[in-house]
Amino acid sequence: MEDLNTSDYEFVWTANGVHWAGRFFDSLDELRDFAGDLVSANEENPAFKFYGRRFEVMDACDMLDRGIRPERVRLARFEEGDEAVLAEEGCAQAKRALLGLIEDCAIGWEPLTERTRAAADAARALIELERA
Numbered sequence: 645m646e647d648l649n650t651s652d653y654e655f656v657w658t659a660n661g662v663h664w665a666g667r668f669f670d671s672l673d674e675l676r677d678f679a680g681d682l683v684s685a686n687e688e689n690p691a692f693k694f695y696g697r698r699f700e701v702m703d704a705c706d707m708l709d710r711g712i713r714p715e716r717v718r719l720a721r722f723e724e725g726d727e728a729v730l731a732e733e734g735c736a737q738a739k740r741a742l743l744g745l746i747e748d749c750a751i752g753w754e755p756l757t758e759r760t761r762a763a764a765d766a767a768r769a770l771i772e773l774e775r776a
Contacts, residue, residue: 655679657694708769710762
């Protein structure tokens with residue numbers, strides 16, 4: 645998992661209104677420094693546009709549960725240094741979600757094909773968590 649992009653912020657801009665560029669940042673301060681200089685340099689440019697995005701970690705159970713609408717998925721909150729604890733909790737949550745989905749399939753909740761697909765997705769995610 646070392647190859648994964650762990651940046652928390654992205655700044656995207658266009659100087660001509662057609663071609664867009666983007667850059668990732670590990671902190672909001674880094675983004676602000678870069679973006680502030682770029683915005684200042686383009687004050688007189690009417691074609692200059694920009695936006696920023698912040699990436700968040702989703703709650704593992706909500707992420708795997710197809711019954712939760714995208715706008716209702718909770719975000720995982722943690723303090724720096726808690727990554728190992730979070731990985732364990734995420735794995736435990738994924739296991740609980742998988743067991744719940746399998747139980748739902750067994751008793752026939754919702755269309756079986758959707759629940760079966762969700763169980764397969766959860767199993768795949770669980771395997772990836774175990775490998776990490």
